[in-house]
Amino acid sequence: MAHHHDHDHDNELDPMTARVRALETILTEKGLVDPAAIDAIVDTYEHKVGPRNGARVVARAWSDRQYADWLKQDATAAIASLGFTGRQGEHMQAVFNTPETHNLVVCTLCSCYPWSVLGLPPVWYKSPPYRSRAVIDPRGVLAEFNVVLPQSTRIRVWDSTAELRYLVIPMRPANTEGLSEEALADLVTRDSMIGAGLALAPGAA
Amino acid sequence: MSLPDFDPRGQGAIDPPTFQEPWQAQAFAMVVALHERGLFSWADWAEALSTRLAQPDFRHDAGNYYECWLDALETLMTRKGIADPDHIGTLAAAWQRAAKATPHGKPILLENDPDRN
Known part of the structure; x- marks a missing residue:
């Protein structure tokens, strides 16, 4: 067979694409995956799940004391009540920030993350430095996110x-009395729900 | 100051797309689909992925995360007797030959591999 002679009009499959196609071919032939189902999953994670889901959970917790209590006791059910359920059978725990305690989430072994409420993790969450340093030096890591907390x-x-999987419930910012849940949700960033940020002040969103 | 290679800036601003390339999305979705079909538990998957991510060639900026993801999936499929690395390699080469033999603008089909018998 010919060796490399690249013409830019030739069809070339890069090695990773070829490997994925090979595996997909095997799995499809064995009836284990359906290409249409694969496309639907991609669409879901590219377009349908993301941190806006989690922001709605946080805004509800800020607005509704009973909901916040439910979220504290049974986050899986309280989150599912808003239509967000995990597909990996995982349980959720909501951890509430207070003036005394700030919560930070990591996955030291791989990249476990609450997909149903935050979508897929940012690259830094998967990086070895974050995964090790979040445990060893959380205050230093937070400083890199420009989060400086009182000692x-x-x-x-x-x-x-x-x-x-954990969802951080950031503290409700000051001067947000009377804001609608929708307006409150706009103050909730992805990073604030990982603990690597704080909720935004009104006017900064 | 040994700041890590990860870049914590850009939070809340413009996030990069979920997947950088289509094959990453396909590899991701295959794992979700196979799990939903009951081929493995999510704990099994997390174990396979974490084993791969613990190798020293996993980059500090996580830039080869989905390469590792695919490796972990191939390893798991091999362990379950569903696929084996030689077969995957052979088929991948066939896909590459098929692509080369496919006129530009036409869909790439495995049947287009000239060495197919």
Whole structure:
């Protein structure tokens, strides 16, 4: 067979694409995957799930004391009640930031993350430096995200697993009385729900 | 100051697309689909992925995350006797030959591999 002679009008499959096609061919022939189902999953994670889901959970918790209590006791059910359910059978735990305790989420072993409420993780969440340093030096990591907390605030780090994922409920910003849930949700960033950020002040959103 | 290679800036601003290339999305979705079909538990998958990510060639900027993801999936499929690396390699080469043999603008089909018998 010919060796490389690249013409830009030739069809070339890069090695990774070819490997994925090869595996997909095998799995399709064995009836284990359906290409249409693959496309639907891609569409879901590219377009349908993302941090806006989590922001709605947080805004509801800020607005509704009973909901916040439910979220504290049974986050899986309270989150599912808004239509967000995990597909990996994972349980959710909501961890609430307070003036005394700030929560930060990591997955030290791989990249477990609450997909149903935050979508897929940002690249830095998957990076080895974050995964190791979040545990060893959470205050230093937070500083890199421009989050500086009072020394008196304790930082609690939560290590996600395949079975249990965490959603940080950031503190409600000041001067937000009377805002609608929708307006409150706009103040909730992705990073604030990982613990790597704070909710935005009104007017900054 | 040993700042890590990860770049924490750009939070809340413009996020990069979920997947950088279509093959990454396909590899991702295959794992979700196979799990939903009951081929493995999510704990099994997390174990396979974390084993791969613990190798020293996983980059500090996580730039080869989906390469590792695909490796982990191939390993898991091999362990389950569903696929084996030689077969995957052979088929991947066939796909590349098929692509080369396909006129530009036409869909690439495995049947277009000139060495197919």
